[in-house]
Amino acid sequence: MEDLEGALALEPEHLSCYELTFEEGTALTKDRARGRVEGQDQDSCAAMYHATIARLESRGFAPYEVSAFAKPNEECRHNLVYWTGGDWIGVGAGAGSSIGNTKFLNIKNPSAYAAAARAGDAADPATREEADARTRLAEVLMMGLRLTGGSRSTSFARAAVSTRSRRTPRRSTRCAATAFSQSTADGSWRPSAGATSATSSPRASSPIVRIRAMPEPFADRLAAAIQQKGSPCCVGLDPRLDWLPSELTARARLRPTPVAVADVVIEFHRRILARIAPIVPAIKPQLAFFEQLGSAGIAAYEDLVVRAHELGLLVIADAKRGDIGPTADAYARVLGWCCVPRRGPLAPAADALTIQPYFGTDGVEPFLEACARTGGGLFVLVRTSNPSSSELQSLRCGEHTLAEEAARLVDRWGSSFVGKSGWSSVGAVVGATHKKELAGLRAAMPRTPFLLPGYGAQGARPTTSSTSSTRAAAAASSSPPAR
Numbered sequence: 288m289e290d291l292e293g294a295l296a297l298e299p300e301h302l303s304c305y306e307l308t309f310e311e312g313t314a315l316t317k318d319r320a321r322g323r324v325e326g327q328d329q330d331s332c333a334a335m336y337h338a339t340i341a342r343l344e345s346r347g348f349a350p351y352e353v354s355a356f357a358k359p360n361e362e363c364r365h366n367l368v369y370w371t372g373g374d375w376i377g378v379g380a381g382a383g384s385s386i387g388n389t390k391f392l393n394i395k396n397p398s399a400y401a402a403a404a405r406a407g408d409a410a411d412p413a414t415r416e417e418a419d420a421r422t423r424l425a426e427v428l429m430m431g432l433r434l435t436g437g438s439r440s441t442s443f444a445r446a447a448v449s450t451r452s453r454r455t456p457r458r459s460t461r462c463a464a465t466a467f468s469q470s471t472a473d474g475s476w477r478p479s480a481g482a483t484s485a486t487s488s489p490r491a492s493s494p495i496v497r498i499r500a501m502p503e504p505f506a507d508r509l510a511a512a513i514q515q516k517g518s519p520c521c522v523g524l525d526p527r528l529d530w531l532p533s534e535l536t537a538r539a540r541l542r543p544t545p546v547a548v549a550d551v552v553i554e555f556h557r558r559i560l561a562r563i564a565p566i567v568p569a570i571k572p573q574l575a576f577f578e579q580l581g582s583a584g585i586a587a588y589e590d591l592v593v594r595a596h597e598l599g600l601l602v603i604a605d606a607k608r609g610d611i612g613p614t615a616d617a618y619a620r621v622l623g624w625c626c627v628p629r630r631g632p633l634a635p636a637a638d639a640l641t642i643q644p645y646f647g648t649d650g651v652e653p654f655l656e657a658c659a660r661t662g663g664g665l666f667v668l669v670r671t672s673n674p675s676s677s678e679l680q681s682l683r684c685g686e687h688t689l690a691e692e693a694a695r696l697v698d699r700w701g702s703s704f705v706g707k708s709g710w711s712s713v714g715a716v717v718g719a720t721h722k723k724e725l726a727g728l729r730a731a732m733p734r735t736p737f738l739l740p741g742y743g744a745q746g747a748r749p750t751t752s753s754t755s756s757t758r759a760a761a762a763a764s765s766s767p768p769a770r
Contacts, residue, residue: 694732
């Protein structure tokens, strides 16, 4: 671990950590025979591996491969191409290349390589290999076992296309996948009995082979979770250092760096999730509190999402995003399985996202398209709980207020997303503090789940929101925790 601390002191963005093995004829093996170095048993090696993961995660690194750790967006692209079955060309004497089913090495002699390169072909024909369908698909599977996110379905598709000219049966991909994994209710593929992942990372619970079916709509998942837990409450998580328990924050207060604060946030949320998971259906992390901590905060947010899903909690990312065109599409990637490849191949993603409707339909359509692709949900700001919200939201637009017009739009936008539960995956943010308006807004949005901020710290109580038909409403509370 001293070597690891020395490496971290250099402030790298990527680290590869390997366990050395004793091979006959090597200097390391000879030193062991002379008593200069001591081998470790498997339990000790496993303990060091887990300690390495924990230490690197505390510094904002994420394990994306069995031996590779990176800060957000700093994964090694060259290695990811190799691990996911892509094509690459090696440059230099003896370098290897892989194009489609063909693998080859360059000429090893530097002078001969240089001469051949000038002539236009530096490959050594004696090293050329053609992989058959079984070998190609097996390589994709085995490489996927190295990754915390597993093998992408696109990797299988690429392998199937490259082998089809060799009369590969279409069932080859299915049979190869079945040997290593089994389909589950959520559409993922997990290891079959006896299969073992190559990594012991906490994030290794991600599917080994990510072949996604269309997930159940968010509205149906929310309604089922509320019924199962017997509560519509959603716990708001606003991780402010001054709101967290003093026994956790003492060290961070002495040196409040983003990494130190993020460490406290991770520990606090792990404790909170364990307490609330049996009794509430969802959490609502406020992204701004994570984003202010930079990459360490994003890592803390992703840790929260992963652990919440492991405990069966839905995650509503409170980001209040809004824009048009490609920017809105990028914001929408917070949802579900359409998230941008960053770790793995897929980063943890929220089940639903809060957005604002001020751009109109142009600004909302990219988010609706994301919901259609992923089964995710939205909560659109309609009537917020802050005191000055009336300055705009209570303005009259003909016979209705601006909030009431927004409600009509939300009902229209959500009409195509009504699930078996009778509720739409397009919800509305309606402040529980506006008790006189709740009944009217419910009438305008009869199929819309309500996210009710203001419950708790801002004074709203269960009796206040009783007229809103809370059967599929989520009451969000961002009260500071009791010390």
